Amino acid sequence: MKLVVNTNILFSFFRETPVRKLIVNSESFGLELITPQYAFEELRNNKLELMKYSGIESEEHLEFIFSVLQFFIKPIPSESFKDCKEEAKKISPDVKDIPFFALALKFGCDIWSNEPRLKRQSRVKVFSTKELLEFLKLK
Secondary structure, eight states: OEEEEOHHHHHHTTSSSHHHHHHHTTGGGTOEEEEEHHHHHHHHHTHHHHHHHHTOOOHHHHHHHHHHHHHHEEEEOGGGTGGGHHHHHHHOSSGGGHHHHHHHHHHTOEEEOOOGGGGSOSSSOEEOHHHHHHHTTOO
16 A cells, blocks of 8 residues: 655654554555655754654754655655646645645555645545554554
8 A cells, every 4th residue: 555654744753653663664564655755855954843852862863763764755756746736736725735645646545644634635535643553453
């Protein structure tokens, strides 16, 4: 099952949460995780906030976790799904989520996000972490 991973899920990876366990074990759960390349850039642009949120005290440790995250989630360049952006604009509840919807439309897959507003459309299925755990029969 291919899933587009939203930024809030990526952010949660930096703490000891069920999100981290799902991502690290994604292959054994039959998950292929992708995200727009810019999502990783967004994380890097918010390093200080990310360190504060996660309790990580050194940039070296943060960089290590980034490398682990990128091992499990494939970043997709925006050129690969730009042909779906116009359609994504029509269904995305928020302008900042257009790339995630465009990527989901391009690959015909669902989105993994804990943002309830993304469910305010009926074109793309959006799984919360809780729903994904239930779907995978892990909870």
